[in-house]
Amino acid sequence: MTEWQVHAVKYADRNARTRADSFIFDDNHDAPHAMDYFMWVLRCGDQTILVDTGYDGAEAEARDRPIRMDPVTALAPLGVKPDDITTLIVTHLHYDHAGGLDLFPNATLHMQSAEMAYATGPCMCHDTLRMPFTADHICTAIKRLYAGKVVFYDGDGQVADGVTVHCIGGHSRGLQAVRVRTSSGWLVLASDAAHFWENLHARKPFPIVVDMQNMLDGFTTLEQLASHPNLIIPGHDPLVRGYFPQGIADHITRLDRGPTRDIKT
Template identity: 40%
Template sequence: MFRLYALKYAELTGRKRSDVFLTADPHDGHIDMAYYIWVAVRDDGEAVVIDTGFTPETAAKRGRVFLEHPTQLFARIDVDPTKVRNVIVTHLHYDHAGNFSLFPNARFHIQDDEMAFATGRDMGHPALRAPFEVEDVVEMVRAVYGERVIFHNGDASPMPGIELFKVGGHSRGLQFVRVATARGPVVVASDAAHYYESFEEDRLFGIVDSLGAMVTGFRRLREIGGEASRIVPGHDPEVLLRYPAPREKDDGFVAALHLPPSR
């Protein structure tokens, strides 16, 4: 069993819904985006990190508001990133695959197809490489050469209580994660569903590798996760409103996903 946390490190506010969803009407108003890192912690203190966020430099480059450095967020839940041994990279987009240097003793779990996608011929097209930061991808290549990457080809169970499910769609090798917690299995959707409405209403996100894989991914999320209270979307600010903070001073930064949501 794990305690499972969402750590909010950055945000982007006031985007038009039509800039986010392919099927949104330009008159539908605005929507905010939260950026999270997720951490699963066993009772013995062993921590598994799910995605690693972006750096302050990338935030400035891409016009995102950087709220708190991941090292400070890890300290809020008593996790030392230098002692983390396993990091799951759901995909290599810039907001999920920076800060690798914070985890000098970790092995990185990634799908074969994601690594091939991020280093192959498709990156010759500006529209396809836009969500990637080349230096992050190069860091992952260095980790491969350092024998620190564990590749998966489809669904996998890399350790007890942690399951990976490959869906693609948003990125070629996108995977989501199911974590065993005291309230039952909880699915960290990452970008298999950016918002609750993504998987509840099949809302198509604007950055897409395969539309068919994206909508099939929504279906898999519902099949694997079950009820919505066990599925945690990747960028919805609502997550911090539905789940309690571990401590009052963590409100707005940390959500305890192993506890039942308020709604």
């Protein structure tokens, strides 16, 4: 049975946020609540799979959301060279997850059909729903499609032995989580199906949402996919870096060995 190493790569953070930015109906809505931004690298022998791409300096400037390092620099300690990435799982097409698609020109994108339809369909007529997307990123995905380098899934699918994707929706119509077989059991990269562990554990929805029921049902799906609740990895929680061991650089965290202690939020 194939077992994968899983590395969380932090490339940015945003600390000038409050709990109102992270949770609907939170009693302490004005309290500070920081957010980290990650990509993920899956490794098994000579196989490397990249999950999401982060966003680059141009996008950071356009949105006034600075990054600590560009995605290519952030991935370099793992020996990841952009041209060598041929398998790229796109959990969804929001700017902070697909803002670097053009940096990986040889990658075939693995994504949900529902996400491409959502990002190019009538829902994008609404400013509120369009806000997390950037047109240039979507155009890059479409060009990759016309080059024959997109694999679509409708629900559950297998990307490689020990790596599967599962449509969750909620935050974005075609948001997918990634399930990875590791030495600690089945680990689930929730991406934005749970931005923070508190979203999941307290069943508190994140405010950017297209389908509230899908988001809430998705919390249960994440729990069913993982071998243990400690192996559900939220997409933006700074606590990840405290519960899991540091990797080969300060901004890289090793996930597949499991947390150093039980996770409590």
